[in-house]
Amino acid sequence: MPPKLFALSAGYTRLLASLLPALALTGCVEPGSRESEPQAPPTVVSLNPCIDAILVEVAAPQQVLALSHYSRDAASSSIAPDVARQYRFTGGTAEEILALEPxxxxxxTFIAPSTRSALERLGLRVETFGSPKxxxxxxxxxxRVAELTGGESDKLISRIEAAVTGxxxxxxxxxxxxxxxxxxxxIVAGEDALVTTMLERGGLQRSVDGERLGQGDYVSLESLLADPPELILIAGKSTGQHHPALQDLSDTRTEALDPSLFYCGGPSLIALAERLERLRTPKSSATP
Known part of the structure; x- marks a missing residue:
């Protein structure tokens, strides 16, 4: 064999010998042991109206298969109507949820045990949330919602922090x-209620004879007229709450406060803080 051809052949042989171990290892790798592809964010159904409002803020719209039927009602929802209209709703039955395949x-935390059991038996992950205090x-x-959905929580939390700092x-x-x-x-909210915390942060609080009112304590019209505060925030439609005698209190303002602002935490806290700031001025509007 000519010297040049012999040298080329020898070089090719050495190259092939160096590649054989790598080729052998590649051939032995099973498909399942390859590095897995990144998983898509989970699809979600929410049955909790307070979590609805958080979910649409932290998760991508395509992840949210449905919200609770409570968020369909603009009068009580914590979600703006134009945002809520972008989503499907369920009545919360196991059949409806399973059909969506989330x-x-x-x-x-008050989900019916039978509904939760049915969902979990069929392989769905169920996470529950209480009311923050x-x-x-x-x-x-x-x-937690952001963690479960692969979403981002910092922007929403920063907005709430700014509102509370205000x-x-x-x-x-x-x-x-x-x-x-x-x-x-x-009735009134007690010390453990989130709305009480927000009122206190804004300097809007009261005690009777130095004692704090407890959760659910009843306040009659007569007792209120006998010892009126500077500001009454009315968040109900009871007969006594709209009695003409309240308008005769010369040193007391009465203002409406929409209950939907304090049912939940999350983004509702921003709207509540804005409303409380407006209420601190004597010329504030009575619009809830």
């Missing part, structure tokens, strides 16, 4: 106003 179901618990809830600054600048939140049925 990866994840977000529900209230503080702003910090609301932040944790937002972060309340703190308002209180520091203007002091406290003796305020009663009068809810449906003429």
């Amino acid at each position: 990866d994840l179901v977000l529900a209230s 503080s702003v910090e618990e609301s932040y944790a809830q937002i972060a 309340l703190d600054e308002m209180r520091a600048a203007r002091g406290d106003v003796d305020t009663l939140l009068w809810q449906s049925g003429q």
